[in-house]
Amino acid sequence: MRTKGPAAPPGAAEPRRRPNRHPDNAWAVILLAVPFGGLVVFYLWPLLRTVLLSFSEGTAFSGYTITGLDNWQRLFENGDDIWRALLNTLVYAAIVLLGVPIAMVIAALLHQRGLRGRSFYRTLYFVPVVTMPVAVAMVWRYIYNGDFGLLNEVLDTVGGPTRAWVADPDTALYAVAVVGIWMALGTNLIILAAGLESVPQTLEEAAMLDGAGPIRRFFSVTVPLLTPSIFLVSVLSVIGSLQMFDLLFIMLGRTNPALADSKTIVYLFYEEAFVRNDRPLGAVIALVTLVVTLAVTAVQFRLQRRWVTYA
Amino acid sequence: MRERLRSRHLVTHVVLMAGALLMVSPFLWQFLTSLKTLGESTRIPLTVLPASPRWENYSAFFDIVPVGSMAVNSFLALVLRVAGQLLVASLAAYVFARLRFRFRGPLLAGFLVVLMVPPQLFVIPQYEVIRTMGWLNSVQALALPGMFSAFGVFVLYQFMRTLPTELDEAARMDGANPLQIYLRIILPLCRPALAALTILTSLFSWNDLLWPLIVNTVPDRMTLPVGLATLQGAQGTDYPVLMAGSLLTILPMVLVFVLLQKQFIRGIAMSGIKA
Numbered sequence: 001m002r003t004k005g006p007a008a009p010p011g012a013a014e015p016r017r018r019p020n021r022h023p024d025n026a027w028a029v030i031l032l033a034v035p036f037g038g039l040v041v042f043y044l045w046p047l048l049r050t051v052l053l054s055f056s057e058g059t060a061f062s063g064y065t066i067t068g069l070d071n072w073q074r075l076f077e078n079g080d081d082i083w084r085a086l087l088n089t090l091v092y093a094a095i096v097l098l099g100v101p102i103a104m105v106i107a108a109l110l111h112q113r114g115l116r117g118r119s120f121y122r123t124l125y126f127v128p129v130v131t132m133p134v135a136v137a138m139v140w141r142y143i144y145n146g147d148f149g150l151l152n153e154v155l156d157t158v159g160g161p162t163r164a165w166v167a168d169p170d171t172a173l174y175a176v177a178v179v180g181i182w183m184a185l186g187t188n189l190i191i192l193a194a195g196l197e198s199v200p201q202t203l204e205e206a207a208m209l210d211g212a213g214p215i216r217r218f219f220s221v222t223v224p225l226l227t228p229s230i231f232l233v234s235v236l237s238v239i240g241s242l243q244m245f246d247l248l249f250i251m252l253g254r255t256n257p258a259l260a261d262s263k264t265i266v267y268l269f270y271e272e273a274f275v276r277n278d279r280p281l282g283a284v285i286a287l288v289t290l291v292v293t294l295a296v297t298a299v300q301f302r303l304q305r306r307w308v309t310y311a
Numbered sequence: 312m313r314e315r316l317r318s319r320h321l322v323t324h325v326v327l328m329a330g331a332l333l334m335v336s337p338f339l340w341q342f343l344t345s346l347k348t349l350g351e352s353t354r355i356p357l358t359v360l361p362a363s364p365r366w367e368n369y370s371a372f373f374d375i376v377p378v379g380s381m382a383v384n385s386f387l388a389l390v391l392r393v394a395g396q397l398l399v400a401s402l403a404a405y406v407f408a409r410l411r412f413r414f415r416g417p418l419l420a421g422f423l424v425v426l427m428v429p430p431q432l433f434v435i436p437q438y439e440v441i442r443t444m445g446w447l448n449s450v451q452a453l454a455l456p457g458m459f460s461a462f463g464v465f466v467l468y469q470f471m472r473t474l475p476t477e478l479d480e481a482a483r484m485d486g487a488n489p490l491q492i493y494l495r496i497i498l499p500l501c502r503p504a505l506a507a508l509t510i511l512t513s514l515f516s517w518n519d520l521l522w523p524l525i526v527n528t529v530p531d532r533m534t535l536p537v538g539l540a541t542l543q544g545a546q547g548t549d550y551p552v553l554m555a556g557s558l559l560t561i562l563p564m565v566l567v568f569v570l571l572q573k574q575f576i577r578g579i580a581m582s583g584i585k586a
Contacts, residue, residue: 021411022411022412022413023411023412024410024411024412024489025412025413027406027410027412027488027489027490028406028410028412028415029412030490031402031403031405031406031410031489031490031493032402032403032406032418034398034399034402035399035400035402035403035406035459035464036403036418036421038399038458038459039421039422039425039459039461041440041459042433042437042440042455042456042459043425043433043456043459043461044421044425045436045440046432046433046434046435046436046437046440047425047428047432047433049435049436049439050432050433050435050436053435053436060439106327106330109323109326109327110327112320112323114320115320115323116320117324119572121327121331122576123569123572124331124334124335125330125331125334126568126572126575126576127334127335127338127565127568128334129579130514130561130564130565130567130568130575131338131518131561131564131565132517132518132535132536132539132557132560132561132564133518133520133536134518134520134536134539134540134557134560135536135539135557135558135560135561136337136557136561138539138543138553138554138557139337139338139340139341139554139557140337141543142340142344142550142553142554143337143340147353147355148352148353148354148355148357150340150357153355153356153357182334182337185334187579190576190579190580191579191580194580242429243429243430245520245521246520246521246536249520249540250540250543253543266431266521269431269434270521273434273435274438274525279435282431282435283435285431286429286431286432286434286435287432289429289431289432290428290429290432293429294427
């Protein structure tokens with residue numbers, strides 16, 4: 001029993017009480033109510049629902065009942081659509097990854113001391129990042145046109161091969177991937193430029209005094225110190241590539257003869273879930289995307305140990 | 312020495328300029344094509360400059376799709392999504408970064424897990440939720456899931472963690488409650504992060520295709536990218552009008568970018584995430 005001491009200073013009133021480790025429980029409940037409610041309704045519940053759907057049968061009208069692995073069997077045993085889509089997606093991601101060395105060279109050129117017009121160049125290289133993929137895909141589709149496209153015209157004058165780039169199953173995916181590189185270059189450049197800022201200038205200067213030329217300095221000093229940023233850019237590039245949908249959707253219309261051979265995994269998802277309205281199969285494809293994304297990212301993190309140096 | 316330095320930069324400028332030209336040439340071609348006649352745009356050998364610029368192509372774009380209402384939809388969806396995302400993400404980030412409460416770890420993990428999952432895993436049930444609410448073909452359908460995106464929580468959480476805890480402690484001594492601290496102290500200090508999030512969310516919202524394509528299927532409820540996408544099949548071949556229209560739809564974001572370049576670049580560098 002304690003008696004109220006009128007003169008007790010605040011804080012000294014209950015000297016033995018353990019400090020409250022969770023003083024803000026009530027406020028957390030109040031302030032988190034809306035964000036957490038939205039998270040549950042639009043993300044956590046959907047996650048669970050997609051998993052359940054993947055094991056279910058039915059339609060939007062009849063409702064769904066859980067039946068087991070039928071959809072998984074259907075996806076992997078009927079035809080090779082899923083395998084082709086997986087392969088296409090990985091090939092696409094690999095090609096877009098080639099944009100990283102390009103971005104490195106440009107970032108290094110831009111980083112040179114005393115270079116004028118740096119922000120001018122940066123603006124131009126960055127514009128494709130802010131433009132709507134749907135819109136630029138239309139422009140590129142027109143440029144790639146086999147009959148009157150700008151690319152063929154240019155290739156024709158220099159004696160290169162001409163063809164209907166996005167209507168030909170042999171080239172369509174690669175043609176789209178080139179646009180992927182073009183669109184991602186600005187983002188890669190920004191992240192690598194931020195990495196270069198943190199490379200100490202003194203090392204570059206020391207190498208210069210030792211007589212190393214610019215190319216030697218780039219490979220022996222800049223690149224090794226930049227590996228953490230290169231790694232980050234590579235991981236983000238691959239994750240982004242695995243999501244590719246807009247470019248393909250626009251550049252290869254539904255009647256395109258190359259479409260059947262060029263679908264990516266997200267395209268297949270859209271088609272099954274929302275064109276054919278086969279939601280359970282769509283759910284399986286979505287889960288496959290998750291597995292692939294996690295697997296590819298895990299591989300990248302494993303390989304990281306071999307080539308990334310943290311200063 | 313100075314001579315050599317300058318000549319080295321000369322080579323650099325030539326390389327950078329050539330690259331920059333490659334980067335913007337599709338836009339130049341888009342612009343030139345948008346002023347041609349259909350005949351000029353499909354003629355071989357190519358016509359580089361139109362005989363006389365046809366600005367009518369831009370108004371023709373307004374005649375084939377309800378561009379006005381599509382632009383309004385895109386804009387309203389953007390405003391709603393950005394406002395919602397700023398509020399939701401800053402609240403959640405504040406609670407996780409500055410308050411001490413039970414189950415903080417598991418709850419935070421709930422948000423962060425969502426970040427690592429490809430969006431397709433949410434799309435089908437999100438569509439079902441929106442349909443159940445009777446909100447298909449509405450502005451809120453476009454904006455809603457994105458408002459609760461965990462991406463914003465993550466970006467703001469990272470930023471708020473770097474603010475000194477003495478700020479909160481001092482305010483508490485003065486009798487401020489957590490809501491007051493959030494509103495008067497933390498939010499004002501987060502202005503750069505909030506600006507970056509605003510820009511990135513606007514970009515996502517304006518350019519997004521898959522979600523709006525699924526939920527809003529009535530032409531005058533579509534967003535600009537979806538409206539543009541429908542042109543591809545139906546109208547298909549009127550390249551000058553298509554180029555004029557696509558140029559108009561990318562213009563707002565490019566203008567915003569040119570005006571707010573610094574914030575754009577900081578946003579990308581901060582989140583490390585592709586738009």
